[in-house]
Amino acid sequence: MNHTQREVHALTELLETIADHKYVLGDRLVEVGVSGPNIEATLAAIAMAQGELGHARLLYNWCFDLRGIRGKKAEIYGQTGKAFTSIVNVNNWITLIAALYATNLAIDIVWQSFLQANHPAVTSRIQKLIREQQDHLIYAKSWAYELRHEQGAIPSRFAQALNHTVNEVYVWLTEIEKKEELQTEGYLPMNINLANQFKEHLKEVAAESLVQMN
Amino acid sequence: MDPSTILKEKVQNGFIVEGLEDMNEEYLQALKQTLIIVGDTELLSIPPLLTVYDQAPTLNNKITALAIMQDEIGHAHIAYRLLKDLGQNIDDLLYKREPHRWKNPYAFDFELSNWIELGVFNAFFDRAGYTLLGDAFEYTSYGPWKRALVKVDKEELFHLRNGEVIMRTAMQDPELREEVQKAVDWMFLMALEFFGVEDRLKSRSAQLEYRLKGRTNDELRQKWLSTAVPFCESIGVKVPAHYDEQQQKYVLDVPFPCKFDPVNKKWLVDQPDTWDNVIKRFKQRGPHNKQFVERIQKGAKELEQLRKDAV
Amino acid sequence: MVATKRKTFDIFARIKRGDPLTHIGTVEAENEHLAKVYASFTYDEEDWSEMTVVDRSQIVWVKKPNWLFAQKEGRVR
Numbered sequence: 398m399n400h401t402q403r404e405v406h407a408l409t410e411l412l413e414t415i416a417d418h419k420y421v422l423g424d425r426l427v428e429v430g431v432s433g434p435n436i437e438a439t440l441a442a443i444a445m446a447q448g449e450l451g452h453a454r455l456l457y458n459w460c461f462d463l464r465g466i467r468g469k470k471a472e473i474y475g476q477t478g479k480a481f482t483s484i485v486n487v488n489n490w491i492t493l494i495a496a497l498y499a500t501n502l503a504i505d506i507v508w509q510s511f512l513q514a515n516h517p518a519v520t521s522r523i524q525k526l527i528r529e530q531q532d533h534l535i536y537a538k539s540w541a542y543e544l545r546h547e548q549g550a551i552p553s554r555f556a557q558a559l560n561h562t563v564n565e566v567y568v569w570l571t572e573i574e575k576k577e578e579l580q581t582e583g584y585l586p587m588n589i590n591l592a593n594q595f596k597e598h599l600k601e602v603a604a605e606s607l608v609q610m611n
Numbered sequence: 612m613d614p615s616t617i618l619k620e621k622v623q624n625g626f627i628v629e630g631l632e633d634m635n636e637e638y639l640q641a642l643k644q645t646l647i648i649v650g651d652t653e654l655l656s657i658p659p660l661l662t663v664y665d666q667a668p669t670l671n672n673k674i675t676a677l678a679i680m681q682d683e684i685g686h687a688h689i690a691y692r693l694l695k696d697l698g699q700n701i702d703d704l705l706y707k708r709e710p711h712r713w714k715n716p717y718a719f720d721f722e723l724s725n726w727i728e729l730g731v732f733n734a735f736f737d738r739a740g741y742t743l744l745g746d747a748f749e750y751t752s753y754g755p756w757k758r759a760l761v762k763v764d765k766e767e768l769f770h771l772r773n774g775e776v777i778m779r780t781a782m783q784d785p786e787l788r789e790e791v792q793k794a795v796d797w798m799f800l801m802a803l804e805f806f807g808v809e810d811r812l813k814s815r816s817a818q819l820e821y822r823l824k825g826r827t828n829d830e831l832r833q834k835w836l837s838t839a840v841p842f843c844e845s846i847g848v849k850v851p852a853h854y855d856e857q858q859q860k861y862v863l864d865v866p867f868p869c870k871f872d873p874v875n876k877k878w879l880v881d882q883p884d885t886w887d888n889v890i891k892r893f894k895q896r897g898p899h900n901k902q903f904v905e906r907i908q909k910g911a912k913e914l915e916q917l918r919k920d921a922v
Numbered sequence: 923m924v925a926t927k928r929k930t931f932d933i934f935a936r937i938k939r940g941d942p943l944t945h946i947g948t949v950e951a952e953n954e955h956l957a958k959v960y961a962s963f964t965y966d967e968e969d970w971s972e973m974t975v976v977d978r979s980q981i982v983w984v985k986k987p988n989w990l991f992a993q994k995e996g997r998v999r
Contacts, residue, residue, distance in 0.1 A: 427664065427677065431657055432909035435928070436691060436705070437949050437960040439910075440684040444963040447677045454670055473670045490910040491917075532959050539956045543926060550920035614991060621990065632989030685964050692948050695930075759947065762967045 404582035408519075409463045410479075411573060415507070416456035417480035418500050420473070423449035425487040425496065434490060438540070442493075445533050452526050459522060481569070483562040491551070494544055495558035498537035498602070503566040505534055506594050507573065514586045541602040563599070567592055622752035622822040629754045631697065641817040642753055643697060645824075647704070648714040650690030652740065653683045654705075655715035656732075658903035662722040663729050675773060676729065682766040686744075689759045696755065706911040710904035711896050718801040720897020721876065724794075727787060730777025731794040735839065737770035739805040742835045743824075750825025775842060782846045795848050797876040802839070803867065806832040808886045836861035851880070873897060931957040932981065933965060935973040943972065 423446045430442025458470050484496045508527045511519050544555040570591040579585045612620075614635040628634060634642070657680050667673035695701045718736060723729055744767060748760035781787040807828045818824045826834070836852055840861060843850045851865045866883035871892065928950040936943045946965055951957035957975045965973070 427661070429910075431661060431680075432906055434910040434914050435702075435950070436654075436684065436688045437951060437956075437964065440681060440688060441960055441963045443677055443681045443684060444966070447674050447681070450670060450674055450677070489913055491913075532962060535955055536959045539953065539959070543952055546926075547914075547918065549918040550922055551914065551917045553922055554917060618990065626990075628990075629987050630989065632991055633987070635991065681963075688949075688964060689947065692950075758945075762946075762965070765967055 401582075404578045404584070405463055407576050407578040408582075408584050409460050411507075411576070411579065412456050412463070413460045413477055414479040414569070415504055416453045416460065417476040417478070418484060418504065419449045419456065420453035420476045421480040421484045422497060422500060423447075423453060425484060425493055429487055429489060429493045432490070441536055445497075445536065448529055448533065452529070455522075455526065481562060481565040483558075483565055491544060491555050492558045494537060494540045495555060496562050497533070498541040499559060499562035499566050501530060501534050501537050502598055503570060503591075503595055505530060506570070506591050506598070510585050510589050510591060514583055516583050519584060538601060545602055566595060570595055619820050626752065627754040627757070628752050637817060638821045639697065641821055641823055643694060643699065645747075645818060646690045646694050646697075646756070649744070650687045650694065651714040652716060652719070653687035653690065654907060655713060655719045655903060656680075656683050656736070658899070658906050659719055659721060659723050660729060660732065661906075663724070663726055666726045668726060672726075679733065679770050679773060682770065686763050686766070689756075689763065693755055693759065702911075706908050706915075708904075710901040711894075713900070713904055716801075716805050717893045717897055718798070718804070720900040720903065721873075722899055725790060727777065727781050727790040728794045728798070730774045730781065731791070731798045733770050733774025734778050734842070735774070735795075735798050735802040736805070737767055737774060738839055739802050739835055741767040741771055742831050743805070746824055746826050746831060746834075750822055752822035778848070779846050782848065788847075791848055795843065795850060797878065799839075799843075799850050799852075800865075800867065800869075800871075800878050802835065803832055803863075804889065806835065808890075812886055833860055926952045928952055929957075930978040931961065931975040932978050933961045933973065933975050935965065935968070935970045937968050938971050941971075943974075948978070949975070 426442045426446035426449060430439060430446060433439030433442055454473055457473055461470050481496070481500065483492070484500060487493045487496050505527070508523050508530075511523055512527070541555070541559070545552055547555070573579065573585075574589055574591055580587050580589070615637055618633075618635055618638055622628065628638070631639065660676065660680055664673065664676055667676060691699075691701050691705070694704070716736070723732060741764075744760060744763050748757065748764050751757050751760070778791055781791045810827045810829045813828070816824075816827070819827065824831075840850055840852050840854065852861050852863050854860070855862045865878070865880040868884040868886060868889045870879040870882040870884045870888075871877070872879060929952070931949050931951060931954070932945060933947050933949065934943050935946045947961075949957055949960040949964055951960050954975065954977070957977075961973060961975045
């Protein structure tokens with residue numbers, strides 16, 4: 398691969414990973430979200446599922462463009478295999494909120510970093526995604542906070558679920574930081590520290606202690 | 612004059628009820644019953660739709676199906692929040708009620724077999740919803756519900772149009788025409804049952820007297836037929852009904868009610884039945900009533916159990 | 923049965939400039955952040971120019987309708 402091809406490949410891999418997270422999250426928001434603990438939360442889950450699936454489609458199509466595939470885009474029937482296991486394994490409300498919160502937070506941190514770098518090929522494509530994701534983040538953060546402060550076994554179960562996703566997120570963000578091509582090409586700012594930003598944000602739901610330091 | 616007579620006269624003359632203190636007990640009970648049926652119908656439409664959601668031909672179709680489901684939950688939410696303002700405990704109603712006590716139509720206790728059936732579900736059952744709720748929107752004497760139905764009316768029309776698009780498109784595909792016909796064969800008469808017993812068998816209707824609805828069961832059934840039959844004829848699907856010029860109304864070509872085989876999802880048109888037996892069939896519930904209600908209640912029940920568990 | 927007590931929020935919205943600000947519905951939520959998000963997702967039938975959520979306990983009634991019947995004992999409002 399030549400110089401530019403390597404950079405574009407790194408960008409495509411990153412975008413496709415985010416698309417995978419969103420595609421599976423969208424699916425889980427439907428299958429598990431329909432069993433939400435109250436009507437408002439259930440309705441919101443179905444609404445957000447549309448958003449996540451729509452974003453996944455936009456990102457997959459962007460990847461087709463980056464790979465030089467012109468004309469009618471292929472139909473999307475599933476993820477490409479890069480989604481967090483903890484999202485794939487979401488099977489109840491607690492694991493859903495844990496995955497929704499940690500994943501959306503991580504993706505938002507990545508998008509904000511892209512915005513900071515302000516690469517012309519990227520900025521205009523992600524502004525709508527960032528704007529539309531904000532309500533998902535508020536929802537997820539509120540629910541994460543509620544579950545952390547609930548009764549009985551709920552807080553510990555939530556901490557356990559969050560732990561799983563947080564660990565996968567931390568590894569992923571660290572890998573992105575190490576992809577020099579993304580920084581040298583100007584897609585991301587130099588010397589970014591995504592993992593630490595993520596850890597700081599976890600304080601909002603009193604969960605920063607869940608991140609395991611290597 | 613007794614309160615019942617006063618209130619009936621006033622609502623028939625256009626009086627709008629705005630609160631509990633405008634109602635007598637009979638009005639309140641009729642209103643609550645109506646809203647519970649509406650809420651349950653909207654909410655329990657989701658589990659059957661989800662049985663074929665994964666079979667959506669494209670991601671666009673999937674997202675459209677989700678938009679429809681979101682609307683249905685929104686409509687259920689309207690009915691339940693109005694019930695809350697009338698003093699009903701909604702948490703108990705939604706998360707502690709046993710499956711057989713939910714008031715959704717019998718038709719919603721069945722899994723769908725394929726994406727085509729989702730289209731027919733929208734085209735027929737949402738059309739029934741549109742007819743019933745449109746009537747409420749036009750006539751209801753209960754102010755808070757009348758205002759809330761603006762949103763519902765707008766959205767149900769979109770749902771039934773989505774169903775029509777799915778059916779019309781499928782009828783253009785020789786491999787799918789048979790699926791459409793099979794779906795219509797069991798879902799057409801199901802939709803007619805949404806409108807309840809024939810008028811001649813009803814002694815009185817609190818709903819009509821208190822203007823919670825404006826048209827009778829048969830009139831609403833006719834209204835449904837007046838758009839469903841022409842649509843089906845326009846796309847080449849056979850239905851057991853036609854317009855009778857002499858009687859100036861739609862008539863059925865099979866006995867109605869007639870017996871239904873829930874295992875094979877088949878109407879036994881050679882076996883006429885009574886409305887009493889139909890009500891008995893409704894009370895026995897369809898095959899997936901328990902599973903569908905449990906799906907709705909799952910999250911709330913899991914959290915409730917975890918609250919009681921030790922840390 | 924539920925842990926955090928949920929509050930009722932009334933929602934007021936305006937479709938376009940010049941229209942009245944109308945009561946369009948309610949949501950229940952643990953806090954105003956969730957109330958805002960719930961209102962936004964639930965009432966998406968219009969492209970509203972404005973929307974606001976108000977904690978119902980903060981609403982002060984100036985006038986209520988002349989009720990048809992006197993308020994009975996024990997009625998929940």
